[in-house]
Amino acid sequence: MSLVLTEEQQMLRDSARGFLEDKSPISALRKLRDDQDEIGFSRALWSEMAEMGWAGIIIDEEHGGSGFGFVGAGVIAEEMGRTLSASPFLSTAIMGAAALNTFGAKAQQDEHLPAIAAGKRLISLAVDEQLKHNPNNISVRAEKSGNAFKISGEKTFVADGHVADKILVAARTAGAPDEEQGLTLFLVNGDAKGVDRQRTALIDSRGAAKLSFDSVEVTGDDVVGDVDNGRTVLDGVLNAGRIGLSAEMSGSAQAAFEMTVDYLKERKQFGQVIGSFQALQHRAAQLYSELELVKSVVLKALQDLDTNLNMALATASLAKAKAGAVAKLASQEAIQMHGGIGMTDEYDIGFFIKRIRVAQEMFGDSAYHADKIARLRGY
């Protein structure tokens, strides 16, 4: 497959850019933060995005989606990264939809996919339990009792977990915490009895939650995929999320970089624009080169996702490692090259370093994914 966007995907990008610059510029995120918004995004805006076909971007038309696939989803995620738009796009339209679309039973697909596409159902994956992402160490247990399961334990860093209608919980149904197999994924009602949700205010002004489960009852109908064989489901959904975040970070890093280059052309010191100084020119040119690499790995990983969720196992780690590292660098350089004004809350550049910090940590930071690449390559 050619590593370029098709004409249709380019049109999607152009329309997304226009929509987001108009409806959801960085000032919208600033307002959500200043209002201390309980949700962390605008439900009205999410409805509009759903009308544009974004909530159902990877869902087929039969289930009410727009069927653009993951490359289309990535194009939108990247544009959202540019404007730092807060929405449940990653948690629901990419990860929740991927889980049900690929691994859900027919009845689950018929029940949830149209509601997701309509923007009326939010889904969050609950996987992390420790400070660092480690999906190979899961302690939350689901004990079988008759036809039902009872889930107990705690999850953390669940994006949009405080408002999700359904939580996709990775729980252990067999084996010890550090065993790779023995996992099952359950779709649990956000307001089920025994679920306690605490919103955690994070530096990016968006919503995440700590969840605790106290003998929460679910049945076999709530299992996504097969009992004890949830590893494939979990890896697939995580890969989709990692690549979605990579696309978002690529957009954020590009936007921060463009703002910075513009600033270099305006700001004068010593009687000339600071962009004429070679010390800054070379740093900018190096960053430009790194950003070009990020674009390539993100597009490749998105294309792999469209072939097969687990086909993207290696490229998901490649994309997350590279995009995370470069986006971090871009956000740090942005502040340094802006100088004093970059440290002020009034200026927008500071929002980038905050969101990128969160996005690069979520579902594995660069070190996690570099380690994974090393393992996949046998060393």
Add this chain to the structure above:
Amino acid sequence: MKDLEEFRASTKAWLGENCPEEMRDNNKEGELIFWGGRNRTFESDAQRVWFERMVEKGWTTPLWPKEYGGGGLSKEEGKILRQEMRAINARPPLGSFGIWMLGPALLEYGSEEQKRYFLPPISRGEIRWCQGYSEPNSGSDLASLQCKCEDMGDHWLVNGQKVWTSYADQCDWIFVLVRTDPKAAKHNGISFILLDMESEGVSTKPIKLISGKSPFCETFFDNVKVPKEHAPGVSSIVGEVNRGWDVAKSLLSHEREMIGTGADGAVALRGLGEVALEYLGRDKQGRLDEPLLRSKIAEAEIDGWAFLLTMERIKDEAKAGQGTGANASMLKYYGTEFNKRRYELFMDAAGSEGLEWESERSEDGKLAKDWLRTKGNSIEGGTSEVQLNIISKRILELPDA
């Protein structure tokens, strides 16, 4: 598409029949290149047979038009030929600066007579070319070059010195940047001239590098007479007199592409992790037994993979008409810096064995010599700093100081 499938099938069959077994060993990082030239010698009969068969097909320069000795293939067909050659690990039948650099410049700037005169001998491996660009006082600031070329009516008279001329002592002809108008602004008085190395007054002297090898020479021109025309209608100057800088720039971008994409084959050939495991072994968990080196290697493999994908993306964009063409400097910068980083890690992994200069197990310091050679990658063809300047100015449009 059907035509391409047929082309693939017939190419595969032809290569299967015509590429000798001994020529299917293209794995030693370009050391087996046959360079051609007046004094060409073949290391084996197989090499000669392979070369002659490919020449007959025009596949030493598959994309060049047939009338200039090329294969007349489309870009798609050229890609298929490369893939099928790679599939059987076939060596390139011929390599030369004529193919990689002068040929593309002539195709763009040469007159019809020049193309017909100079290109076929390049395709047939009869003439080996070298490049006279840098001078002792003109490195990064190439346009300040001083090598003098005077109009003597019926001929040009060249006086001066070039440096870093690759394999000048083994080459037949040279393309040289000379100053034809000393009074003009520095970019405007330069011409691109072609001359025979056997001309009276040309001499060369090899330069010994830190790697112990001598791939480069100094080249001296002492009252060298160059005819205005090498044959009727075939001017010795490419492009217009005093406008050679345009040709030089175009050619440099071919060179940058070549150096930058050199990392392509290299990355595919030997995985860093794989090589490090051979040297250092595993710990109890099965990981490379040097945790900090392991993480540096993983990061480098990620960047190498990302770089390969970037070359692929930029090629695909160009094919789809989306490219800007401005990325040659980015590829040159990143590719050469990456190659240096890769060899630093090979050296780290090899430990004291990598330090051996004369021993059988080190193949007489092969790794150390290759490592030292990579240090030139980010200098030749425009330093990394010059590439960063170009990116700043042409792509980011940052102003001059």
